[in-house]
Amino acid sequence: MSDFDPDEIIQEVLAGNKDRFRLLVREYGLLVRGYLSARVYHLEDAEDLAQEAFLTAYAKLSTYEIGTNFRAWLLTIAKFQLSNHWRKSSRRANAMDKFRHQIAETIQPEMNKASDDLNNLKLQKLLHCITLLPDRTRHLIRAGLDGVRMEILAEEMSLKPNAIYQLRHRAHLALRKCMEKKTTQPAS
Amino acid sequence: MKNLDQDRDFLDLLAAWHENKSLSPARKKALIARLENDQDLRTELAREIEMAGLTRVAQAGEHRWLELEEKLGVAKEESSSNFESSIMEVLPESSYSKQSSRIISFPRLAWLGLAAGLAFLFFQMKEKNSPETGVAQVIRIESEEESSDQDRILRKGEEFTIEQGLVEMAFRETGVNLVGTGPLDMTIMGNDRVFLKEGEIKLVVPPQGIGFVVDTMERKFVDLGTSFVVQANEKGSKILVLEGEVAVGGRDDSPSKLMGKGSMADFDRNGKVQMRGEKESGVPELSVPPMIQTDFSLNGKIFGIEKGSEPRPKGKEEVQEITITKRFLPLIKSGFKNQKKLGQFVQGRPLRFFGIAGSYNHFPENVSLDSYSTIHGWMAWYSGKVKAPEPGKYRFWGYADNNLLVSINGKAVFEGSRADSHFRNDLKVFRNNHPSFPCLNSRSGFARGKWITIGDKPVQFDLLFGERSENLTSGILLIEKEGVPYDKTYWGQPMWPLFLTEFPSDAQLTEIDQLRMHMEENIKGSFSVSKEAVWKATSGS
Numbered sequence: 001m002s003d004f005d006p007d008e009i010i011q012e013v014l015a016g017n018k019d020r021f022r023l024l025v026r027e028y029g030l031l032v033r034g035y036l037s038a039r040v041y042h043l044e045d046a047e048d049l050a051q052e053a054f055l056t057a058y059a060k061l062s063t064y065e066i067g068t069n070f071r072a073w074l075l076t077i078a079k080f081q082l083s084n085h086w087r088k089s090s091r092r093a094n095a096m097d098k099f100r101h102q103i104a105e106t107i108q109p110e111m112n113k114a115s116d117d118l119n120n121l122k123l124q125k126l127l128h129c130i131t132l133l134p135d136r137t138r139h140l141i142r143a144g145l146d147g148v149r150m151e152i153l154a155e156e157m158s159l160k161p162n163a164i165y166q167l168r169h170r171a172h173l174a175l176r177k178c179m180e181k182k183t184t185q186p187a188s
Numbered sequence: 189m190k191n192l193d194q195d196r197d198f199l200d201l202l203a204a205w206h207e208n209k210s211l212s213p214a215r216k217k218a219l220i221a222r223l224e225n226d227q228d229l230r231t232e233l234a235r236e237i238e239m240a241g242l243t244r245v246a247q248a249g250e251h252r253w254l255e256l257e258e259k260l261g262v263a264k265e266e267s268s269s270n271f272e273s274s275i276m277e278v279l280p281e282s283s284y285s286k287q288s289s290r291i292i293s294f295p296r297l298a299w300l301g302l303a304a305g306l307a308f309l310f311f312q313m314k315e316k317n318s319p320e321t322g323v324a325q326v327i328r329i330e331s332e333e334e335s336s337d338q339d340r341i342l343r344k345g346e347e348f349t350i351e352q353g354l355v356e357m358a359f360r361e362t363g364v365n366l367v368g369t370g371p372l373d374m375t376i377m378g379n380d381r382v383f384l385k386e387g388e389i390k391l392v393v394p395p396q397g398i399g400f401v402v403d404t405m406e407r408k409f410v411d412l413g414t415s416f417v418v419q420a421n422e423k424g425s426k427i428l429v430l431e432g433e434v435a436v437g438g439r440d441d442s443p444s445k446l447m448g449k450g451s452m453a454d455f456d457r458n459g460k461v462q463m464r465g466e467k468e469s470g471v472p473e474l475s476v477p478p479m480i481q482t483d484f485s486l487n488g489k490i491f492g493i494e495k496g497s498e499p500r501p502k503g504k505e506e507v508q509e510i511t512i513t514k515r516f517l518p519l520i521k522s523g524f525k526n527q528k529k530l531g532q533f534v535q536g537r538p539l540r541f542f543g544i545a546g547s548y549n550h551f552p553e554n555v556s557l558d559s560y561s562t563i564h565g566w567m568a569w570y571s572g573k574v575k576a577p578e579p580g581k582y583r584f585w586g587y588a589d590n591n592l593l594v595s596i597n598g599k600a601v602f603e604g605s606r607a608d609s610h611f612r613n614d615l616k617v618f619r620n621n622h623p624s625f626p627c628l629n630s631r632s633g634f635a636r637g638k639w640i641t642i643g644d645k646p647v648q649f650d651l652l653f654g655e656r657s658e659n660l661t662s663g664i665l666l667i668e669k670e671g672v673p674y675d676k677t678y679w680g681q682p683m684w685p686l687f688l689t690e691f692p693s694d695a696q697l698t699e700i701d702q703l704r705m706h707m708e709e710n711i712k713g714s715f716s717v718s719k720e721a722v723w724k725a726t727s728g729s
Binding site: 019022046106168169172 | 192194203240331352
């Protein structure tokens with residue numbers, strides 16, 4: 001179990017030691033960024049929204065009720081930033097954006113559950129688990145981040161685009177399994 | 189829980205979510221219906237999307253949140269990274285206090301500059317105070333096993349290897365930040381140079397580090413103030429430019445080539461180079477589909493001047509005189525009848541028309557226009573009978589860098605070439621520029637022609653599109669029908685459809701959609717693709 005106590009940190013920040021807020025950013029940064037990145041198409045937008053979420057949390061920290069769930073409070077702020085972003089961007093949303101919103105709405109309860117299932121301990125293991133993936137799979141995971149389109153990647157890896165999604169899905173299953181383990185072992 | 193990785197609906201939903209895969213309205217409806225009724229599918233899709241988001245940010249590294257940094261002030265506690273902390277620790281307390289109050293009020297760039305200065309100062313001070321004289325220091329190691337490399341000082345000529353995991357290091361004099369992933373094998377050649385034998389490294393180079401060099405077996409990559417990734421293995425090396433520019437040259441100091449943001453290139457051990465996703469103009473290049481001609485396709489040819497057949501021009505003025513563009517003027521002026529001079533050109537494989545959209549930097553090589561002289565440029569000519577979707581008044585919109593011309597029944601009706609094009613200056617076809625309608629890389633916006641009346645019979649259609657010299661080519665050609673209420677972007681530009689003679693395949697649509705998104709995001713321009721706007725070819729040329 002993590003012995004990280006956000007309430008203690010929050011009290012220090014509220015007492016004037018604002019540098020301590022960095023601890024909260026470090027502890028919950030990946031959670032918030034991951035939450036937003038899963039729901040926003042462009043990574044840059046997700047990063048901007050995550051910063052906004054932490055800025056809002058910092059500004060409103062005095063309204064947080066000590067003893068309740070800081071993680072949930074922070075995610076509520078992130079959700080608010082996200083719905084604001086969707087509202088603003090809907091004016092120029094194209095057909096695919098709209099379809100993506102439709103999917104998101106349909107699976108919203110499941111997505112909330114998926115993010116609730118992730119605790120910080122699991123998240124901390126993620127990067128390590130990625131390093132344990134086989135080279136080919138790791139390349140596949142990285143390629144998405146580097147902006148390589150699936151068609152190009154499929155060609156490069158001599159696979160059909162659907163096979164790329166299958167592989168990536170299997171890689172994610174392996175990562176989830178690795179993150180669930182008490183001690184990290186090779187993911188696949 | 190069902191195993192869904194063979195499930196076509198699941199894969200299509202992922203493709204739509206991650207890659208904007210174009211789907212018909214009926215297919216979208218069917219997918220949403222399945223989602224609504226299938227708990228397993230909803231759960232697995234949610235988990236997959238959640239994990240994809242996490243892996244994206246986990247690998248993107250720590251993001252610099254400048255607004256938050258400004259709000260919180262300069263880090264000085266355990267919560268900051270080792271690197272930041274170590275800088276602050278060596279500064280005298282009094283100077284830190286003074287600096288920090290100033291920093292908060294600085295604009296962001298000044299803040300960054302000061303941070304780089306402080307880093308430089310730190311290394312200078314540490315250099316004096318410490319017996320260590322290394323050029324770089326390991327500041328982070330993430331590995332499955334315990335590593336003794338944490339905080340290791342690396343000296344000139346020293347080799348650094350890791351089997352797996354991740355390492356982050358900072359170069360002392362240049363402030364260059366290097367993140368490497370294992371298996372990694374590299375040698376520190378000096379303050380401003382590394383040799384990468386195997387592995388992947390990402391570099392972020394601050395202004396004082398400009399000129400930092402990464403050598404691989406195949407190439408020398410010289411940073412020009414940027415962030416980039418280099419991979420190397422036994423087959424060759426690869427570079428991806430994330431920000432700024434990188435000069436890529438041979439190991440023998442042969443002339444280098446500049447690569448800009450988003451450019452990617454592979455170099456194999458035999459010297460073969462493959463540029464991918466190169467964005468000199470920032471415009472994506474669509475892949476070239478199979479060019480098998482049919483009676484129902486608009487067919488064409490591509491021409492160039494044989495390499496070595498003519499002396500190389502000196503200077504821009506001479507290029508303007510010898511370019512292939514000028515040699516097509518007699519053909520256009522004759523209503524596309526005078527084809528005598530075409531025999532002098534070399535040709536690529538026969539073409540099939542799939543619209544004009546995006547970059548065409550690699551088009552000649554993709555359609556086998558081999559051994560042509562790039563300095564003389566190239567020209568594609570599509571010709572055949574086409575039938576408008578319905579009788580009425582039409583006009584063309586578009587732009588090309590360099591040359592674009594449309595002719596109907598032998599008469600030029602649209603010219604959308606660059607300002608210095610012979611098509612534009614010698615033919616004087618009516619044209620109106622619309623700077624308020626952004627178009628690919630044209631500052632003057634979309635060009636448009638006059639309304640033309642088309643009846644219900646097929647017309648002779650000729651289209652010329654090409655490059656004046658070298659190979660930085662892009663273009664787009666759209667068609668408007670009078671009276672059609674086109675959707676508009678929120679900045680008011682009608683989304684005219686691409687001029688097409690056959691409707692694109694799903695794969696082509698996906699790429700076209702990427703191009704459209706590029707326009708919308710980067711230049712606020714847009715277009716559409718419509719079955720109703722397809723002009724069917726009635727016989728190939």
